[in-house]
Amino acid sequence: MSRTESSVFVALQANADTRELVEAILADNPHAVLHEDPAMVRISAVGSLSVHAESVSERIGRDYDLQEMHINLISLSGHVDETDETFTLSWAN
Amino acid sequence: MQMDLRTVAITPKRQTFAHVARRIGGDKPASRYQEGTFDLQSTGNFHYKPLWDPEFDHFDPARTAIHMNDWYAFRDPRQFYYGAYVIARAKQQDVAENAFDFVETRGLAAALPDDIRALTLNLLLPLRHVAWGSSMNNATIAAYGYGAGITQPCTFASMDQLGIAQFITRAGLLLADPAALDVAKSAWLSDDCWQPLRRVVEDMFVTADWFELFVAQNVVLDGLLYPLIYRTIIDDDLTMRGGAAVAMLTQFQSEWSVETAKWADAQIKVAIAESASNAELIKGWLAKWRDRVIPALMPLAELALGARADGSIAEVAGQWAARLAKQGAKL
Amino acid sequence: MDLQVAKKKLGLKERYALMTRGLGWETTYQKMDDVFPMDTFEGIKIHDWEAWEDPFRLTMDSYWKYQAEKERKLYAIVDAFAQNNGHLTVSDARYINTVKLFINALAPLEYQSHRGFAHIGRQFRGVGPRVACLMQSLDELRHAQTQVHAISNYNRYYNGMAEFRHHFDYMPYLQVPRSFFEDATAAGPFEFITAIGFSFEYVLTNLVFVPFISGAAYNGDMGAMTFGFSAQSDEARHMTLGLEVIKFMLEQDPGNVPIVQKWLNKWTWRGVRVLTLVAMMQDYMLPKRVMSWAEAWEIYFEENCGALFRDLERYGITMPPCVEQVRKERDHLSHMAWSQFYQGRGTNDFHTWLPSAEEMDWLSAKYPETFDQYYRPRFEYWAKLEAEGKPFESAGMPMQCQLCQIPMFFTEPGEPLVLAQRHRHHDGEQYHFCSEYCAEIFDDEPEKYIQAKIPVHQIYQGKQFPEGTDPTAEGFDPAAAVGAFLRLDPASTGNFVGSQDEANFNMWRGLTRSND
DSSP states (O other), X not given: OOOOOOEEEEEEEOSTTTHHHHHHHHHHOTTOEEEXXXXXXXXXXXXXXXXXXXXXXXXXXXXXXXXXXXXXXXXXXXXXXXXXXXXXXXXXX | OOOOOOOOOOOOSOSSOHHHHHHTTSSOOOOHHHHHHTTOSOOSOOSSOOTTOTTSOSSOGGGSSOOOSOGGGOOOTTOOOHHHHHHHHHHHHXXXXXXXXXXXXXXXXXXXXXXXXXXXXXXXXXXXXHHHHHHHHHHHHHHHSSSHHHHHHHHHHHHHHHHHHHHHHHHHXXXXXXXXXXXXXXXXXXXXXXXXXXXXXXXXXTOOOHHHHHIIIIIIIHHHHHIIIIIIIIIIIIHHTTOHHHHHHTHHHHHHHHHHHHHHHHHHHHHHHHOHHHHHHHHHHHHHHHHHHHHHHHXXXXXXXXXXXXXHHHHHHHHHHHXXXXXXXXX | OOOOSOOOOOOHHHHHHHHTGGGOOOOSSSXXXXXXXXXXXXXXXXXXXXXXXXXXXXOHHHHHHHHHHHHHHHHHXXXXXXXXXXXXXXXXXXXXXXXXXXXXXXXXXXXXXXXXXXXXXXXXXXXXXXXXXXXXXXXXXXXXXHHHHHHHHHHHHSSSOTTHHHHHHHOTTTHHHHHHHHHHHHSOHHHXXXXXXXXXXXXXXXXXXXXXXXXXXHTTOHHHXXXXXXXXXXXXXXXXXXXXXXXXXXXXXXXXXHHHHHHHHHHHHHHHHHTHHHHHXXXXXXXXXXXXXXXXXXXXXXXXXXXXXXXXXXXXXXXXXXXXXXXXXXXXXXXXXXXXXXXXXXXXXXXXXXXXXXXXXXXXXXXXXXXXXXXXXXXXXXXXXXXXXXOOOOSSOOOBOTTTOOBSOOEETTEEEXXXXXXXXXXXXXXXXXXXXXXXXXXXXXXXXXXXXXXXXXXXXXTTSOTTOOTTSTTOOHHHHHHHHTTOOXXXXXXXXXXXXXXXXXXXXXXXXXXX
């Protein structure tokens, strides 16, 4: 019998500052699913989700510091791994 | 053409919360500092004694020997509530960031005279541990103190000291490398010149009375260490000797210490004025910790100033005593 | 000396380690056990604090920068909301009673949390966890203050909020959240962080915040919505800390597993009991409803926490057994609670009211197995009494559970017409509980829970009269005396219909819409 696959998610405020961030995440994580709610977006993915600084930088035309995400982050689910280049959410199982 | 913009005027039923109104002499508009600080801590009807300290209630004025009729007589002259605090610090960190960038991109670290760089590494880097200890001490007061009036600014002071420890760490990485931080830690742990200060800091870690700890940490230690290191040695002496880049990297500490001294002074002034017994306790603590901190700072002064150390220490101590006299603490 | 050689750039993890755990040292002039006297008595064994994996790696300079930006944005909106009488754009003035619940029941918990995290931020032996806890302490102060500031404008116009501090310390219903939090802060540091950092801030946080924030968004309360989103960004860091702590404890020693399991069991139960207030708020107090408590439970517990507990299985952790009972109570909880608050409305600092026919139809649809069978008849009967001019109100005071302190209105799981009661004897006294789970928590630490200041007992013992009251005097009115002690404004109590809030809101909104 197969195990239920666990999903991770990141929820962000939906505003002018997060547009490119959301685009980058969806482009880099083809298995991710976008849910739109009032003033908020939630991106969920089975297994893991990665945010790449370079991907966002390309889209916004300047160097993006991943820690800028703190300003618009609402919630998340999963174990966090943070480096200068990538922010990853995952479940171990 | 004049534009007269109006919103619909409706009359509020009250200006502020009742407990705030009781403190500011009636129902008047209150500041964010007042609404965010007054009476936020519970004072009665506690359900369970803390397992980790069952002699006392969770918040208990008996955790210190001083007595205050009104624990919110402790006010912050800066009126820092969280928002005002982080916004103020963000401006300062922006200045610090620019300074670090400037020093780095123009190779000013490399341009330092060798002896100045070496002195800076020897003197400044171990102070990151003192700053961390200071952060711990303020966390103690934030946890076990009484009333948001004093525990709030001590929370801020705790985070400020962590920030300072991190600025010093960054300076170390800029002037040298991670190995230099290891050398500094060894010095902190074993070099003769650091042991008296380390002993002072560790003794503070086990000081049970949180107001005594406030006096020891924020009035005595910071009140003597910061003027000595950051003003006398770095801003004045090292700058004259070609070490202006170091002063740039420690600008945050210089400014911060002047700002917090005003806050710390205001707290002891109020506590001393409250009662003769408070005054006696506080003066006792001031003298006790002064007599330990000054000798602990002497070896550091000698490291930087050589024969001029005695004179500089005396000057710093004299200015500190004069400052305290203004708060009602003539020692 | 050649410093022009390019320095090897340190990675974030390495840099952060230098900025945090590198700052600490093993004390020698004072024993480490004296410097950290509180982190071993609970039986949790930590063999290697260095194995701690830092959750978010935020140095103070970045913290100040990003938090300042959040604060500027938040206060700009709070100011705009206040300047333009934003409170008049909410869907319906009943909504404002959820704001009252927020300031009275939740905001003071943020302050408690601030102090609690300062405490563990000093007491854990490892520098890494201490730094994370200190940052959380600062964040919680932020939450307490931004809530007070955002709600300050509501207090100016509506009743039931002005005495929120005194009420949190003494009002009966508010001892439910208060005793919950005090139970955690009175516990040791590892239990505190399991209870609050993990159970409350990870497992249950979305069940609290999504209803309140979404409720605010749906009902036109921009101020609360803004605060909510802004605070939640800090919560992401808190959740990560909570999860890391659990992992850390479980990985350090197998002996920690049963202790952690016991705490997860206890705090899931205590937490869900406190969430009774939130369930009630979601199903009865939001004029524009977002989703039912039952639906929120499905998404934010069953789906979300399913993933979490599957992840923890590898350590030997299992889903707390109380979840079975929570599932059985799910379709009853909000209705029982609202009934209680409606009946006792003379003693609350926020208004209650009976659901309209349309609202009852929504409840029927969301609770097809319980609402029409057990609760609609109650509300319809009370509506009939109201229409006849004989509105029903409880005359006496309810028995409260010794542990969760909620009035004992809970029914047996699976038997909705049987009141649930459990009893224990300890040192010659009898204690009452709403459930087996509350009774079991008591059994584990009776000396702790017998200390509780059960509100109804306090009142009956005459401890809630104003100082100097003579209860033997002619014509003494105990209810009035208690009201005076509690500083309970009569205008803030009772039915929303006919309240000052209702009249004022309608009048003021009328002013913004007419040209008289």
